[in-house]
Amino acid sequence: MTNFVIARSRPDEKWRIPVVIDQWFESYRQNKIYIKPIPLGHGWFENFNFNFKGGFYTKEDFCFSISYKRDRKYYVYPLSSMSHIKTIEYVHELQNLYFEITGIELNYKGQSY
Secondary structure, eight states: OEEEEEETTOGGGTOOEEEEHHHHHHHHHHHOOOEEEOBOOHHHHHHTTOEEETTEEEETTEEEEEEEOTTSOEEEEETTOSSOOEEEOBHHHHHHHHHHHHSSOOOOOSOOO
């Protein structure tokens, strides 16, 4: 499984790199590469093929909806409930949640800046 992150060694370039966790640990140990999470934004949902309607992001094969709040966090709701079950802020959290629920990696179709 891969996750998108920004390399701290070049924060001015806003690198986005896919990271395979096992490979990242090996690279980190050898090269002391520092990474940080990428904040979620509308462009990321778009590039992962989510639809936006009525203030919620949804996806056909995903039984949850996600809404953005002013605290810069995204709230995950089961489709049949108004109580959120999880709060996410970063791209890798969305990727991990989606994979955990569906068993499929999110399909990335472009760049998001």
